[in-house]
Amino acid sequence: MNLVELAFVLLGALALGAGALAVTTARVVHAALWLAASLAAVAGCFLLLAAELLVWIQVLIYVGAVVVLVLFALMLTRAPTGPAPGAPRARLIVAGVVAAATAAVLLGTLLGTLGGERIDLESTRVGTASEMGGALFSGWVLPFEALSVLLLAALIGAIALTRRLPAPSAPSRPRSEAQPADAAGSTAGPEEGSGR
Amino acid sequence: MSLAFPLAVSALLFSIGVFGVLARRNAVLLLVSVELMLNAANINLVAFDAWWADALHAGQVLTLFVITIAAAEIGIGLAIVLLVFRARGSSDLDDLGILDERADVPEPIEADIEAPAASEPHEARA
Numbered sequence: 001m002n003l004v005e006l007a008f009v010l011l012g013a014l015a016l017g018a019g020a021l022a023v024t025t026a027r028v029v030h031a032a033l034w035l036a037a038s039l040a041a042v043a044g045c046f047l048l049l050a051a052e053l054l055v056w057i058q059v060l061i062y063v064g065a066v067v068v069l070v071l072f073a074l075m076l077t078r079a080p081t082g083p084a085p086g087a088p089r090a091r092l093i094v095a096g097v098v099a100a101a102t103a104a105v106l107l108g109t110l111l112g113t114l115g116g117e118r119i120d121l122e123s124t125r126v127g128t129a130s131e132m133g134g135a136l137f138s139g140w141v142l143p144f145e146a147l148s149v150l151l152l153a154a155l156i157g158a159i160a161l162t163r164r165l166p167a168p169s170a171p172s173r174p175r176s177e178a179q180p181a182d183a184a185g186s187t188a189g190p191e192e193g194s195g196r
Numbered sequence: 197m198s199l200a201f202p203l204a205v206s207a208l209l210f211s212i213g214v215f216g217v218l219a220r221r222n223a224v225l226l227l228v229s230v231e232l233m234l235n236a237a238n239i240n241l242v243a244f245d246a247w248w249a250d251a252l253h254a255g256q257v258l259t260l261f262v263i264t265i266a267a268a269e270i271g272i273g274l275a276i277v278l279l280v281f282r283a284r285g286s287s288d289l290d291d292l293g294i295l296d297e298r299a300d301v302p303e304p305i306e307a308d309i310e311a312p313a314a315s316e317p318h319e320a321r322a
Contacts, residue, residue, distance in 0.1 A: 004197050012205035017239075019209055023216030028225060035228050042235050046222050047204065049246045051256050054238075054263075060264055066231060066270055071222045073274040077281040087219050095218035099211040106207035117199040119246045127245075127256045135253040136260070154268035161275040185242050 004121065008048045015041035026083035028074050036067040049119070051127045201245035223277045234266045250305055261310035266317045 001009075018038035022031045043058040086092070125131060136144060209232055216229025238259045245255025281287045 002197075005201060008197065008201050008205075012201065015205065015255045016208050023212055023225075023229050027292045031225050031228060036233065038209075038232065039235060042239060044243055045202065045205065045239055048197070049242045051242045051245070051259070053311060054242065054259055055258055057260065057263055058238075061267055062231070062235075066267060069270060070224060070228060076278055077224060077287040079222060079224065079287070084222065087221050091313060092219050093216050096232045098218055099215035102214045103207055103211035106210060107204060110203040111303065112205055113204060115198075115200040118245060119199055119243070120249070121197055121246065122219060124246050124249045127253055132253060132260070135251070135257055139252040140257050141297055147261055150239065151264065151268055154271050156230075158275040159278050161272070161291060164278065166294055189297075 004048055008045060010103055011041050011044040011048065014038075015045065016111060026082065028079045028084055029071070029081055032074060035070065036063050041062050046071070050121060050124050052128050053127050053132045072138045198245060199247055202239055206236040208237040209233075209239065211311070221288050221290055223289055223292075224274065226289065227273045227277070231266060233271065234262060238262055264308075275291070 004010065017039060019036045023032035023120075025031050025034060038109050039062040043055045043063070046058060047055045071084055211228045213231075213233030213236060216232065217226055217280060241255040241259045241262070243255075245253060245259075246253065276289045279285055280292065284291065285291075
């Protein structure tokens with residue numbers, strides 16, 4: 001095990017430990033902060049795998065934007081800052097069994113087929129911004145443009161979903177107040193005039 | 197570097213995400229677990245990109261796309277969670293077993309429908 005592998009194992013252990021705490025801690029705000037720690041460790045793993053641009057994007061978008069968004073959502077839904085009641089024990093056991101089975105299947109297939117392969121980090125081309133830009137805009141232009149449309153749709157969708165509509169009683173109250181004024185005016189409808 | 201280390205980290209991180217999706221009760225924390233699963237897939241993509249070393253950087257570009265889609269997904273997901281919290285007063289997934297709106301919950305869409313109908317009882321009284 002050389003130095004790069006040792007650093008990767010340490011960062012991976014950090015990502016796994018912080019991720020495990022993010023899904024098990026009873027305090028919801030702590031879960032969001034452990035998620036930030038786990039994603040930052042994953043960014044370190046990217047750096048060791050020669051993906052330089054992705055490190056900065058991971059830090060900017062995940063550790064910056066997504067975690068802040070999650071914290072905002074936790075505060076807007078008035079989540080308890082103290083320990084929240086956890087799931088029932090039976091569901092925890094089922095979830096643990098399913099997660100262990102998933103881990104067994106994934107580890108078995110991935111390590112069984114590709115576990116002996118080696119990454120040649122000396123000859124691989126580092127994914128710098130210019131390298132990634134060249135790849136992105138030579139071979140991946142159409143998915144890139146489609147994703148920009150997707151982001152626009154998500155933006156408009158999120159605004160449309162969370163827009164505060166007026167309360168149901170709000171439009172009727174000014175209407176009933178405005179009707180005497182309308183009836184007093186010269187343009188009163190015939191049925192309103194007969195009502196008075 | 198051996199390919200086994202990134203593969204093992206990603207497989208374990210994915211199963212941690214699976215555990216979180218199944219065990220969490222808060223809807224926001226369920227989305228947090230989904231983000232962990234997406235990051236496990238990203239580690240795999242970057243590792244295979246470094247292993248395969250193709251000129252178009254398919255793995256890293258697809259990781260970029262996954263990060264973008266995850267940002268859109270969590271934006272929409274949190275908007276829906278916020279909407280559900282506003283309508284029901286809770287983001288606990290155990291309370292959300294019913295899809296239809298309760299009768300006592302003020303539904304925003306009904307405001308537009310009731311607005312013209314509100315003049316009818318007025319006329320009936322007149």
